[in-house]
Amino acid sequence: MTAKPQNEQAKEQRHLDTIVGQLDSRIAKLSQKIKNTEKDAADINKTFFQDVKLSYGSDTTNMETALSIHQQQQLLLERNNSWESSEQELATVEKLKAKPYFARVDFHEHGEPKSEKIYIGLSSFANDKGKFLIYDWRAPISSIYYEGKLGDVTYNTPDGEQSVNVALKRQFLIKDDQIQSMFDTTETIGDQMLLEVLGEKSTPQMKSIVTTIQQEQNRIIRDTDADLLFVQGAAGSGKTSAVLQRVAFLLYQYRGNLTANQVIMFSPNQLFNDYVENVLPELGEQNMVQLTYGQFAGRRIPNMTVQSLNEQFESDTTDLQKAVNRLKASLAFFNALKTYATHLERADMRFRTIKFQGEDYYPKGKIKAIYYNFNENYHLGNRLEGTKEKLIRSLNSRIDKETRADWVQDAVQNLSQEQLQSMYSTADQEFNSSDAEYKFLARQIVMQQLESVHQEIARNQFVNIRAQYLHFLRSVPKLLNLADFDLTPEQWDQEVARVKDRLKARTITMADISPYLFLYDLITGKHGDRDIHFIFIDEIQDYTPFQLAYLRYNFPKARFTMLGDLNQAIFTKDDSQDLLSQIQTLFTGQKIKVVQLTRSYRSTQPITDFTKAILKNGQKIDAFDRLGPKPNILVAPDADATVDAVLNQLKQNDAAKLSTAIITKTLAQSQDLQQALKDEGHTVTLIRSENQRLAAGDIVIPSYLAKGLEFDGVIAYDLSAANYHEEDERQLVYTIASRAMHTLTIIANGELSPLLGDVPASLYTTADQVAK
Numbered sequence: 064m065t066a067k068p069q070n071e072q073a074k075e076q077r078h079l080d081t082i083v084g085q086l087d088s089r090i091a092k093l094s095q096k097i098k099n100t101e102k103d104a105a106d107i108n109k110t111f112f113q114d115v116k117l118s119y120g121s122d123t124t125n126m127e128t129a130l131s132i133h134q135q136q137q138l139l140l141e142r143n144n145s146w147e148s149s150e151q152e153l154a155t156v157e158k159l160k161a162k163p164y165f166a167r168v169d170f171h172e173h174g175e176p177k178s179e180k181i182y183i184g185l186s187s188f189a190n191d192k193g194k195f196l197i198y199d200w201r202a203p204i205s206s207i208y209y210e211g212k213l214g215d216v217t218y219n220t221p222d223g224e225q226s227v228n229v230a231l232k233r234q235f236l237i238k239d240d241q242i243q244s245m246f247d248t249t250e251t252i253g254d255q256m257l258l259e260v261l262g263e264k265s266t267p268q269m270k271s272i273v274t275t276i277q278q279e280q281n282r283i284i285r286d287t288d289a290d291l292l293f294v295q296g297a298a299g300s301g302k303t304s305a306v307l308q309r310v311a312f313l314l315y316q317y318r319g320n321l322t323a324n325q326v327i328m329f330s331p332n333q334l335f336n337d338y339v340e341n342v343l344p345e346l347g348e349q350n351m352v353q354l355t356y357g358q359f360a361g362r363r364i365p366n367m368t369v370q371s372l373n374e375q376f377e378s379d380t381t382d383l384q385k386a387v388n389r390l391k392a393s394l395a396f397f398n399a400l401k402t403y404a405t406h407l408e409r410a411d412m413r414f415r416t417i418k419f420q421g422e423d424y425y426p427k428g429k430i431k432a433i434y435y436n437f438n439e440n441y442h443l444g445n446r447l448e449g450t451k452e453k454l455i456r457s458l459n460s461r462i463d464k465e466t467r468a469d470w471v472q473d474a475v476q477n478l479s480q481e482q483l484q485s486m487y488s489t490a491d492q493e494f495n496s497s498d499a500e501y502k503f504l505a506r507q508i509v510m511q512q513l514e515s516v517h518q519e520i521a522r523n524q525f526v527n528i529r530a531q532y533l534h535f536l537r538s539v540p541k542l543l544n545l546a547d548f549d550l551t552p553e554q555w556d557q558e559v560a561r562v563k564d565r566l567k568a569r570t571i572t573m574a575d576i577s578p579y580l581f582l583y584d585l586i587t588g589k590h591g592d593r594d595i596h597f598i599f600i601d602e603i604q605d606y607t608p609f610q611l612a613y614l615r616y617n618f619p620k621a622r623f624t625m626l627g628d629l630n631q632a633i634f635t636k637d638d639s640q641d642l643l644s645q646i647q648t649l650f651t652g653q654k655i656k657v658v659q660l661t662r663s664y665r666s667t668q669p670i671t672d673f674t675k676a677i678l679k680n681g682q683k684i685d686a687f688d689r690l691g692p693k694p695n696i697l698v699a700p701d702a703d704a705t706v707d708a709v710l711n712q713l714k715q716n717d718a719a720k721l722s723t724a725i726i727t728k729t730l731a732q733s734q735d736l737q738q739a740l741k742d743e744g745h746t747v748t749l750i751r752s753e754n755q756r757l758a759a760g761d762i763v764i765p766s767y768l769a770k771g772l773e774f775d776g777v778i779a780y781d782l783s784a785a786n787y788h789e790e791d792e793r794q795l796v797y798t799i800a801s802r803a804m805h806t807l808t809i810i811a812n813g814e815l816s817p818l819l820g821d822v823p824a825s826l827y828t829t830a831d832q833v834a835k
């Protein structure tokens with residue numbers, strides 16, 4: 064990469080000046096157009112009734128009136144549309160004005176007489192004659208900027224592959240209409256530019272990477288044909304970044320056929336949602352729908368308490384509980400549920416009696432008889448619909464009979480004046496006889512009272528889903544082999560009893576929520592949301608095969624992009640490694656593409672080398688060549704000295720203007736540490752829940768909330784043997800350490816965790832004991 068001589072930069076500046084001039088004049092033109100349209104619309108509104116021929120004579124003149132109103136409305140609508148599109152265009156051009164483009168590419172298309180030169184920016188801009196002065200980074204031709212080196216390059220277009228010969232790639236840093244610097248590069252995207260971007264300080268909001276997208280990331284962003292695109296990428300390899308640019312790309316590529324609300328991104332927690340929420344708007348696109356799995360599932364059962372992230376992470380998991388969870392997470396369990404549902408077509412549905420005024424109105428036995436009276440062509444969904452129809456019909460026919468009941472006579476007699484008035488359709492409603500009036504009122508009262516029954520039927524409340532789920536759990540030993548999951552029938556019975564108690568208390572764990580909902584969906588014949596086109600799942604390693612199968616079932620028409628780092632499984636731990644092969648079975652017969660990202664961009668080289676050494680199974684991870692200090696390990700003799708070590712490091716980081724996250728294992732540890740620091744006169748923000756906003760400055764945060772985030776400096780606290788000793792916590796330690804961009808400090812109270820035992824001493828510095 065070379066910086067260009069001054070005269071070349073002067074030439075480029077002149078080019079930039081003309082573009083800026085054109086952008087300015089377009090801004091002026093659009094502003095004027097918007098003003099005119101607004102004035103026009105105001106005029107039309109003002110003269111609306113003068114221009115409309117109001118005539119109430121014959122049929123023909125009525126017709127004319129209607130037509131004339133219609134015409135005026137049309138005019139207003141057109142003005143409005145034109146106003147809206149001008150407003151949009153103005154916003155785009157103004158955004159371009161701030162930074163018109165970031166790259167230039169010169170190329171020669173095979174078979175064409177002349178070479179071409181294009182400039183690439185955040186969106187396209189054409190002059191009045193339709194000639195493109197700036198190309199959107201997502202346009203097919205812009206791909207050559209991201210793909211390959213100089214020379215022959217092929218890229219995809221809607222008409223198939225094209226090849227061109229690239230002669231020049233130039234990058235610009237532009238600020239306030241001035242070229243600050245420019246580089247010609249022979250590489251994909253020059254390291255210089257990337258180094259500058261990566262050397263910047265962290266911000267509470269993620270930034271877009273369009274100017275420096277790397278070749279392998281570009282492949283992910285622009286993929287249009289995989290039904291499942293699975294990205295395995297090391298920590299900091301840009302998975303999340305690539306996927307956000309991918310959403311922007313897809314919205315561009317399928318403009319007119321795809322809107323942002325047909326794209327859903329599943330992310331690890333709400334903090335992460337806030338962290339990425341600016342990226343798409345910065346690129347001029349609307350945000351897609353963002354959900355956590357907990358939100359997706361929890362919002363469907365509002366009357367139950369779902370286990371929180373904190374409870375999920377910190378719950379005391381015995382070996383038995385782990386085995387149970389492994390079973391409930393499995394595809395075998397998913398398939399068992401499907402088999403069970405087929406069985407329900409013949410027997411064993413559980414219903415609830417519908418009561419009215421304390422009495423059994425529709426006993427469950429009667430409902431069951433209706434349900435199983437349909438012939439075998441009726442599947443679960445139709446059966447339920449058929450039963451509902453029958454019940455509603457029966458309810459309607461009972462209204463008349465009910466009006467003659469004693470309780471209704473009493474109720475009519477006891478109606479207050481106010482209640483009476485509210486029942487009449489008009490204040491002075493008249494009746495032919497007092498009998499007619501009685502009948503009218505009696506009917507009103509019955510209908511009001513029976514509304515609750517009607518609702519119960521309409522909302523499927525007569526299906527006893529809790530009893531059904533427990534019945535399913537009890538049937539599990541017949542549907543799959545418990546021994547495959549190291550469980551005995553007695554252990555399973557105990558688990559069913561525990562679930563029963565929890566359901567009684569109206570709580571449900573994450574392990575039960577998906578099967579519970581899936582069972583309900585199968586019974587009600589729900590077929591998922593067919594309008595969703597794309598599903599993105601970040602941090603895939605924290606999902607169970609069951610959850611993924613359930614998502615697949617919920618979005619049958621969607622194409623899936625799944626991203627994750629199998630080394631960072633902190634909820635599913637060691638079961639994550641064969642996740643990919645299980646996922647593949649969900650897409651049998653469809654196009655699956657697996658991409659690996661091995662280069663890690665977030666951290667400096669010494670930090671990446673260190674974090675990589677924490678892992679045992681040595682996933683291929685390449686550090687990006689960015690300098691910085693080696694991670695430092697501080698082992699303190701007691702709790703006080705540990706807090707002092709944190710304070711000391713915080714001060715150093717503050718002096719270097721690095722904002723720091725102290726990452727603890729649990730929330731309780733975060734709370735204690737924050738208090739201890741406060742006692743020493745140092746304030747840090749405690750992030751205790753995912754519903755908080757990320758604050759600028761120093762924070763203390765429990766590990767499971769730090770997922771997907773990054774910080775200038777990280778203090779991993781307390782990496783002692785007492786706190787981290789289980790082999791299945793290795794991935795958690797890796798996740799914590801890999802959040803650091805510029806500095807990483809590891810602090811332990813007492814003996815260092817054996818999980819760091821194999822990291823070569825050459826990869827870090829130490830201060831064995833911290834002086835008080």
Ligand SMILES: Nc1ncnc2c1ncn2[C@@H]1O[C@H](COP(=O)(O)OP(=O)(O)OP(=O)(O)O)[C@@H](O)[C@H]1O
Nearest residue numbers: 272275276277298299300301302303304664665771
């Ligand atoms: N092509 C790129 N140009 C500039 N910065 C990049 C690029 N790719 C990644 N980065 C930066 O590297 C950091 C890590 O990216 P990102 O968070 O997307 O990685 P990730 O793979 O999702 O990480 P993790 O799995 O550890 O959460 C971010 O600061 C991002 O801006």
